[in-house]
Amino acid sequence: MHHESSFTVQVDATNPGHFFACCGLLELAHRLWPGAEGCFDASGDHFAVTITDPKASLERLLEALKTCEVSGLTQDERGEREKLEKENRDLGKRQPLPDDKERRRKELGEKARKGALRLGDPFGVRLDWWQTADDEAAPKTWAGRQEIHRVARAAQDALPSFSTALFDHGSVLRMPAEYRSTTRDSEKPLEPFCFDARRFAHSLDVGFSLDVIGAETTAYPAVELLSLIGLQRFRSAPAPVKWSFDYWTWSRPLRAPVAAGVASGAVPTPVRVGYRFTLRFRDDQKRYKAFGRAKTIGEDI
Numbered sequence: 001m002h003h004e005s006s007f008t009v010q011v012d013a014t015n016p017g018h019f020f021a022c023c024g025l026l027e028l029a030h031r032l033w034p035g036a037e038g039c040f041d042a043s044g045d046h047f048a049v050t051i052t053d054p055k056a057s058l059e060r061l062l063e064a065l066k067t068c069e070v071s072g073l074t075q076d077e078r079g080e081r082e083k084l085e086k087e088n089r090d091l092g093k094r095q096p097l098p099d100d101k102e103r104r105r106k107e108l109g110e111k112a113r114k115g116a117l118r119l120g121d122p123f124g125v126r127l128d129w130w131q132t133a134d135d136e137a138a139p140k141t142w143a144g145r146q147e148i149h150r151v152a153r154a155a156q157d158a159l160p161s162f163s164t165a166l167f168d169h170g171s172v173l174r175m176p177a178e179y180r181s182t183t184r185d186s187e188k189p190l191e192p193f194c195f196d197a198r199r200f201a202h203s204l205d206v207g208f209s210l211d212v213i214g215a216e217t218t219a220y221p222a223v224e225l226l227s228l229i230g231l232q233r234f235r236s237a238p239a240p241v242k243w244s245f246d247y248w249t250w251s252r253p254l255r256a257p258v259a260a261g262v263a264s265g266a267v268p269t270p271v272r273v274g275y276r277f278t279l280r281f282r283d284d285q286k287r288y289k290a291f292g293r294a295k296t297i298g299e300d301i
Contacts, residue, residue, distance in 0.1 A: 006050040007058035009166045013044030013249050016139075016236075016277045016291045017196035017223045018167050020247075022047040023230030023263060028061055030256040031123045037253035044273065050253055059162045065225070066159050069120030072149025073112055078178070081108040112147045119229070129232045139236055139245050139279060141194050143287040150179055152228060154190045158221035167196075170218040192219035194282070194290035195227035234263045243289075244278040246297060 009025065011018045022038065029036035029049045033056050038049045049058075073081065084105040088097050096102060116128035130140045130148075142148065154173035163169050175188040192199060199219060233256060236245035250262045251271040261267030265274070277294035 020230040021226035023234035024226030040249040141289040155221040155225040196223040
Protein backbone atom coordinates (compact mmCIF):
# COMPACT_ATOMS: atom_id res chain seq x y z
CA MET A 1 0.00 0.00 0.00
CA HIS A 2 1.26 3.50 -0.83
CA HIS A 3 0.93 5.70 2.25
CA GLU A 4 0.53 9.40 1.54
CA SER A 5 -0.08 10.72 5.03
CA SER A 6 0.93 9.71 8.50
CA PHE A 7 1.49 10.92 12.02
CA THR A 8 3.57 9.66 14.91
CA VAL A 9 3.25 10.04 18.68
CA GLN A 10 5.86 9.44 21.36
CA VAL A 11 4.96 6.52 23.60
CA ASP A 12 6.26 4.47 26.51
CA ALA A 13 5.21 0.88 25.81
CA THR A 14 5.63 -0.05 29.50
CA ASN A 15 2.89 2.43 30.40
CA PRO A 16 -0.35 0.53 29.65
CA GLY A 17 -2.21 3.84 29.41
CA HIS A 18 0.05 4.84 26.54
CA PHE A 19 -0.49 1.49 24.85
CA PHE A 20 -4.29 1.63 24.99
CA ALA A 21 -4.25 5.31 24.01
CA CYS A 22 -2.37 4.29 20.84
CA CYS A 23 -5.10 1.72 20.26
CA GLY A 24 -7.66 4.49 20.69
CA LEU A 25 -5.87 6.63 18.11
CA LEU A 26 -5.90 3.76 15.64
CA GLU A 27 -9.59 3.10 16.33
CA LEU A 28 -10.53 6.73 15.65
CA ALA A 29 -8.31 6.94 12.57
CA HIS A 30 -9.98 3.73 11.33
CA ARG A 31 -13.38 5.41 11.73
CA LEU A 32 -12.35 8.64 10.00
CA TRP A 33 -10.19 7.15 7.25
CA PRO A 34 -11.04 3.49 6.50
CA GLY A 35 -7.91 1.51 5.77
CA ALA A 36 -5.77 3.36 8.34
CA GLU A 37 -2.94 1.24 9.74
CA GLY A 38 -0.82 1.59 12.84
CA CYS A 39 2.25 0.06 14.45
CA PHE A 40 4.89 0.58 17.13
CA ASP A 41 8.55 0.97 16.27
CA ALA A 42 10.95 -1.75 17.42
CA SER A 43 11.97 0.22 20.52
CA GLY A 44 8.38 0.86 21.63
CA ASP A 45 9.12 4.60 21.77
CA HIS A 46 6.81 5.71 18.93
CA PHE A 47 3.48 4.74 17.43
CA ALA A 48 2.79 5.61 13.80
CA VAL A 49 -0.55 5.77 12.00
CA THR A 50 -0.41 5.59 8.21
CA ILE A 51 -3.31 6.77 6.03
CA THR A 52 -3.83 7.09 2.28
CA ASP A 53 -5.91 10.29 2.52
CA PRO A 54 -3.44 13.18 1.98
CA LYS A 55 -5.65 15.46 4.10
CA ALA A 56 -5.50 13.20 7.14
CA SER A 57 -3.57 14.46 10.15
CA LEU A 58 -3.37 14.19 13.91
CA GLU A 59 -4.70 17.75 14.16
CA ARG A 60 -7.86 16.78 12.24
CA LEU A 61 -8.37 13.69 14.37
CA LEU A 62 -7.98 15.62 17.63
CA GLU A 63 -10.29 18.40 16.44
CA ALA A 64 -12.96 15.81 15.63
CA LEU A 65 -12.52 14.22 19.05
CA LYS A 66 -12.61 17.57 20.85
CA THR A 67 -15.88 18.58 19.16
CA CYS A 68 -17.83 15.31 18.87
CA GLU A 69 -20.74 14.65 21.20
CA VAL A 70 -19.94 12.37 24.14
CA SER A 71 -23.26 11.22 25.53
CA GLY A 72 -24.17 9.27 28.66
CA LEU A 73 -27.33 10.17 30.55
CA THR A 74 -29.67 12.20 28.40
CA GLN A 75 -30.30 15.83 29.30
CA ASP A 76 -33.71 14.87 30.68
CA GLU A 77 -32.18 12.07 32.76
CA ARG A 78 -29.55 14.42 34.19
CA GLY A 79 -32.24 16.92 35.12
CA GLU A 80 -34.36 14.20 36.71
CA ARG A 81 -31.40 12.88 38.67
CA GLU A 82 -30.42 16.34 39.94
CA LYS A 83 -33.99 16.94 41.09
CA LEU A 84 -34.14 13.62 42.95
CA GLU A 85 -30.73 14.13 44.54
CA LYS A 86 -31.72 17.61 45.74
CA GLU A 87 -34.98 16.28 47.15
CA ASN A 88 -33.06 13.53 48.94
CA ARG A 89 -30.59 16.05 50.41
CA ASP A 90 -33.37 18.37 51.53
CA LEU A 91 -35.11 15.55 53.37
CA GLY A 92 -31.83 14.55 54.99
CA LYS A 93 -32.26 12.11 57.84
CA ARG A 94 -35.75 13.32 58.69
CA GLN A 95 -37.43 10.94 56.31
CA PRO A 96 -36.53 8.84 53.26
CA LEU A 97 -37.66 9.45 49.71
CA PRO A 98 -40.80 7.55 48.66
CA ASP A 99 -39.88 4.05 47.48
CA ASP A 100 -40.51 4.74 43.79
CA LYS A 101 -38.36 7.89 43.81
CA GLU A 102 -35.57 6.18 45.74
CA ARG A 103 -35.52 3.31 43.25
CA ARG A 104 -35.32 5.79 40.37
CA ARG A 105 -32.59 7.83 42.10
CA LYS A 106 -30.45 4.71 42.53
CA GLU A 107 -31.18 3.57 38.98
CA LEU A 108 -30.01 6.87 37.49
CA GLY A 109 -26.95 6.93 39.77
CA GLU A 110 -26.01 3.43 38.68
CA LYS A 111 -26.44 4.38 35.03
CA ALA A 112 -24.26 7.47 35.47
CA ARG A 113 -21.46 5.41 37.02
CA LYS A 114 -21.65 2.25 34.91
CA GLY A 115 -23.75 2.99 31.85
CA ALA A 116 -22.55 2.99 28.26
CA LEU A 117 -21.16 6.07 26.50
CA ARG A 118 -21.42 6.99 22.86
CA LEU A 119 -19.14 9.09 20.70
CA GLY A 120 -21.25 10.86 18.11
CA ASP A 121 -20.38 11.90 14.56
CA PRO A 122 -17.99 11.46 12.89
CA PHE A 123 -17.03 8.38 14.93
CA GLY A 124 -20.24 6.61 15.97
CA VAL A 125 -18.60 4.50 18.70
CA ARG A 126 -20.41 2.85 21.61
CA LEU A 127 -18.27 2.35 24.72
CA ASP A 128 -19.39 -0.28 27.22
CA TRP A 129 -16.40 -2.61 27.75
CA TRP A 130 -16.62 -2.17 31.55
CA GLN A 131 -20.13 -3.65 31.73
CA THR A 132 -19.23 -7.08 33.02
CA ALA A 133 -20.29 -8.96 36.14
CA ASP A 134 -16.70 -10.10 36.67
CA ASP A 135 -14.61 -7.16 37.94
CA GLU A 136 -11.42 -9.11 37.33
CA ALA A 137 -12.23 -9.68 33.64
CA ALA A 138 -11.90 -6.01 32.66
CA PRO A 139 -9.32 -3.45 33.84
CA LYS A 140 -11.88 -1.03 35.32
CA THR A 141 -10.33 1.55 37.63
CA TRP A 142 -13.23 3.69 38.85
CA ALA A 143 -15.89 3.24 41.53
CA GLY A 144 -17.84 5.16 44.14
CA ARG A 145 -18.54 8.76 43.20
CA GLN A 146 -16.68 8.73 39.90
CA GLU A 147 -19.05 8.98 36.96
CA ILE A 148 -17.83 7.76 33.59
CA HIS A 149 -19.46 10.44 31.47
CA ARG A 150 -18.38 13.30 33.70
CA VAL A 151 -14.72 12.20 33.70
CA ALA A 152 -14.75 11.46 29.96
CA ARG A 153 -16.15 14.91 29.20
CA ALA A 154 -13.61 16.57 31.49
CA ALA A 155 -10.82 14.79 29.62
CA GLN A 156 -12.35 15.83 26.30
CA ASP A 157 -12.42 19.48 27.39
CA ALA A 158 -8.75 19.29 28.40
CA LEU A 159 -7.47 17.75 25.16
CA PRO A 160 -4.71 19.72 23.42
CA SER A 161 -5.25 20.80 19.83
CA PHE A 162 -1.95 19.30 18.76
CA SER A 163 1.25 18.10 20.36
CA THR A 164 4.13 15.96 19.17
CA ALA A 165 4.28 14.75 22.78
CA LEU A 166 0.52 14.24 22.97
CA PHE A 167 0.62 11.78 25.86
CA ASP A 168 2.79 14.09 27.98
CA HIS A 169 0.28 16.96 27.88
CA GLY A 170 -0.81 17.35 31.52
CA SER A 171 -3.59 19.40 33.08
CA VAL A 172 -6.09 19.37 35.94
CA LEU A 173 -9.45 17.99 34.83
CA ARG A 174 -12.31 20.41 35.59
CA MET A 175 -16.06 20.04 35.92
CA PRO A 176 -17.69 20.02 32.44
CA ALA A 177 -20.15 22.82 31.68
CA GLU A 178 -23.25 20.61 31.70
CA TYR A 179 -22.56 19.57 35.31
CA ARG A 180 -22.06 23.06 36.74
CA SER A 181 -24.70 24.55 39.01
CA THR A 182 -22.76 27.73 39.86
CA THR A 183 -19.93 29.67 38.22
CA ARG A 184 -17.55 28.36 40.89
CA ASP A 185 -18.19 24.80 39.72
CA SER A 186 -15.99 25.48 36.68
CA GLU A 187 -12.96 25.31 39.02
CA LYS A 188 -13.89 22.01 40.67
CA PRO A 189 -11.24 19.36 39.95
CA LEU A 190 -12.09 15.82 38.90
CA GLU A 191 -9.99 12.72 39.43
CA PRO A 192 -9.14 10.91 36.15
CA PHE A 193 -9.65 7.23 35.39
CA CYS A 194 -5.93 6.69 36.17
CA PHE A 195 -5.20 4.66 33.06
CA ASP A 196 -1.86 6.46 32.85
CA ALA A 197 0.59 4.62 35.12
CA ARG A 198 2.15 7.95 36.14
CA ARG A 199 -1.04 8.81 38.04
CA PHE A 200 -0.88 6.05 40.66
CA ALA A 201 -0.87 7.30 44.26
CA HIS A 202 -2.05 5.31 47.29
CA SER A 203 -3.84 7.17 50.09
CA LEU A 204 -1.25 5.90 52.61
CA ASP A 205 1.55 7.43 50.56
CA VAL A 206 0.02 10.90 50.35
CA GLY A 207 -1.84 10.83 53.68
CA PHE A 208 -5.37 11.04 52.29
CA SER A 209 -7.56 9.82 49.44
CA LEU A 210 -7.30 12.12 46.42
CA ASP A 211 -10.68 10.88 45.18
CA VAL A 212 -12.54 11.79 48.37
CA ILE A 213 -11.17 15.28 49.01
CA GLY A 214 -11.17 16.45 45.39
CA ALA A 215 -7.47 17.39 45.32
CA GLU A 216 -6.02 19.16 42.29
CA THR A 217 -3.59 16.78 40.59
CA THR A 218 -2.20 16.62 37.09
CA ALA A 219 -3.84 14.20 34.68
CA TYR A 220 -3.01 13.30 31.09
CA PRO A 221 -6.31 13.89 29.26
CA ALA A 222 -5.33 12.39 25.89
CA VAL A 223 -4.17 9.19 27.58
CA GLU A 224 -7.32 8.99 29.71
CA LEU A 225 -9.87 9.51 26.94
CA LEU A 226 -8.06 7.59 24.21
CA SER A 227 -7.51 4.61 26.53
CA LEU A 228 -11.21 4.55 27.37
CA ILE A 229 -11.88 4.39 23.62
CA GLY A 230 -9.11 1.95 22.78
CA LEU A 231 -10.20 -0.61 25.38
CA GLN A 232 -13.51 -1.10 23.58
CA ARG A 233 -11.98 -3.07 20.71
CA PHE A 234 -8.46 -3.70 21.98
CA ARG A 235 -9.02 -5.93 24.98
CA SER A 236 -6.30 -6.93 27.41
CA ALA A 237 -5.97 -10.60 28.34
CA PRO A 238 -6.45 -11.58 32.01
CA ALA A 239 -3.11 -12.90 33.30
CA PRO A 240 -2.59 -15.85 35.67
CA VAL A 241 -1.76 -13.35 38.43
CA LYS A 242 -4.84 -11.81 40.10
CA TRP A 243 -5.67 -8.24 39.00
CA SER A 244 -3.08 -8.51 36.23
CA PHE A 245 -3.49 -8.20 32.46
CA ASP A 246 -1.40 -8.82 29.36
CA TYR A 247 -1.09 -6.91 26.10
CA TRP A 248 1.13 -7.11 23.04
CA THR A 249 2.64 -4.40 20.86
CA TRP A 250 3.25 -5.03 17.14
CA SER A 251 5.78 -3.54 14.73
CA ARG A 252 4.15 -4.24 11.38
CA PRO A 253 1.45 -1.83 10.08
CA LEU A 254 -1.97 -3.36 10.80
CA ARG A 255 -5.56 -2.22 10.50
CA ALA A 256 -7.62 -1.94 13.70
CA PRO A 257 -9.57 -5.24 13.45
CA VAL A 258 -6.39 -7.28 12.97
CA ALA A 259 -4.30 -5.23 15.42
CA ALA A 260 -6.93 -5.84 18.12
CA GLY A 261 -6.38 -9.58 17.82
CA VAL A 262 -2.62 -9.13 18.15
CA ALA A 263 -3.01 -6.74 21.11
CA SER A 264 -4.96 -9.33 23.13
CA GLY A 265 -2.65 -12.21 22.22
CA ALA A 266 -5.33 -13.99 20.20
CA VAL A 267 -3.46 -13.56 16.91
CA PRO A 268 0.22 -14.57 16.98
CA THR A 269 2.61 -12.63 14.78
CA PRO A 270 6.41 -12.71 14.32
CA VAL A 271 6.70 -9.03 15.28
CA ARG A 272 5.13 -8.63 18.70
CA VAL A 273 6.29 -8.00 22.28
CA GLY A 274 4.23 -8.96 25.33
CA TYR A 275 3.73 -6.90 28.49
CA ARG A 276 2.01 -7.55 31.82
CA PHE A 277 0.63 -4.94 34.22
CA THR A 278 -1.23 -5.10 37.52
CA LEU A 279 -4.05 -2.91 38.78
CA ARG A 280 -2.83 -0.91 41.78
CA PHE A 281 -5.30 -0.06 44.53
CA ARG A 282 -5.52 3.60 45.46
CA ASP A 283 -7.21 3.03 48.83
CA ASP A 284 -7.52 0.28 51.43
CA GLN A 285 -11.14 -0.48 50.49
CA LYS A 286 -9.97 -1.49 46.99
CA ARG A 287 -12.58 0.78 45.40
CA TYR A 288 -10.33 2.95 43.25
CA LYS A 289 -7.61 1.44 41.09
CA ALA A 290 -4.90 2.60 38.70
CA PHE A 291 -2.87 0.97 35.96
CA GLY A 292 0.59 0.02 37.21
CA ARG A 293 3.76 -0.11 35.14
CA ALA A 294 4.09 -3.09 32.80
CA LYS A 295 6.98 -5.51 32.49
CA THR A 296 7.96 -7.50 29.42
CA ILE A 297 6.60 -11.03 29.62
CA GLY A 298 8.33 -12.53 26.59
CA GLU A 299 10.71 -12.07 23.75
CA ASP A 300 9.80 -11.02 20.22
CA ILE A 301 7.82 -14.02 18.98
